[in-house]
Amino acid sequence: MKQKNAALVCFSGGQDSTTCLFWAKKHFARVEAVCFTYGQKHSLEIKIARKIADKAQVSFHLLDVSLLGQLAPNSLTDASIPIDTEKPEESYPNTFVPGRNMVFLTFAAVMARNKGIFHLVTGVSEADYSGYSDCRDTFIRSLNVTLNLAMDEQFVIHTPLMNWDKKAVWQLSDELGAFDLVRNQTLTCYNGIPADGCGACPACKLRQEGLESYLQTKNS
């Protein structure tokens, strides 16, 4: 049976997807979260995601797509590859996992359909510094059509952060009443350190710059 006012959120326990989880809670009567494990170095990420979902009183599902990490080498799943600290000029940083968002959203759609849920939420953003192709709006729209054709259904993929930089994401989490939770409990750092993180990796720098910028605006 179709659950018209229900959504499934692709959820990692990071800043963006946690903000999306609270965005979904505001807009849908029933929200569930799906988290993907794919051989990331930091399994702490999953523990943190589960804990945040519990706090948000949202059902938490964990799907193992470790096949993805095995098929294409990348620095997030292969401990022998040091993480790029800068984006190479003519290619993606080696944190790019080819096909990742496509695999995540496809499995999320199969799971959602079986639950009668047709709203999917993902925290991808075009404003992301790396310009990953599978975070772009064009890709998400094309994927939405393809999913609908694949299963002859009417899924709607929501991307509340698509055009927003990290400063705006901090602001949104504040408006949703989740600022403290996002600041103190999420994990974004490539080195696996929660909250403010290591402070040195690209993900921490981006998060920190956005936070400082938001706090300046807020306090001025």
Added chain:
Amino acid sequence: MKQKNAALVCFSGGQDSTTCLFWAKKHFARVEAVCFTYGQKHSLEIKIARKIADKAQVSFHLLDVSLLGQLAPNSLTDASIPIDTEKPEESYPNTFVPGRNMVFLTFAAVMARNKGIFHLVTGVSEADYSGYSDCRDTFIRSLNVTLNLAMDEQFVIHTPLMNWDKKAVWQLSDELGAFDLVRNQTLTCYNGIPADGCGACPACKLRQEGLESYLQTKNS
């Protein structure tokens, strides 16, 4: 490095994908095969696929996507669900595995990209009696665009059987010099019996009708 004249075939060891394997061998200098296991009842399918790939002198890769069978109940992976022998009037037969071809082709593309291969081959056909949504040409074209956007690459998905019924597929296998191999060694039967199969399930009936029709034309 890009392998311009190489193709990766989605291969199950059935009539259609075996015909596609030989089609690919005719059109590409280098061909590899990828086979997916997703909790099918008949693991014999995989043994047969491997044997045919060996005979065709094609590299054989096996990917485990059993997550798919776990996410959505269907009669191909759940032994407690009897297989529909007729298509229900207003829905798919319960042999429909939602998202199957999308998951297969997405993982195939990730694997292919890592090998420098950008031609993908699949044996889907619109003429298939069940009208599965993920066998339609529109879906495959949409998926092709989505894959290219996801990874910022130029994949080409080939569907040599798209508009052909089973009779025409028998004819193609004959033209490719693979008629006897397809007839005697492939496995299409839902009850897991190779070659002519059980003769009673929908897959066997379709295969048999096509074969008889082709042999009549050939011998007349």
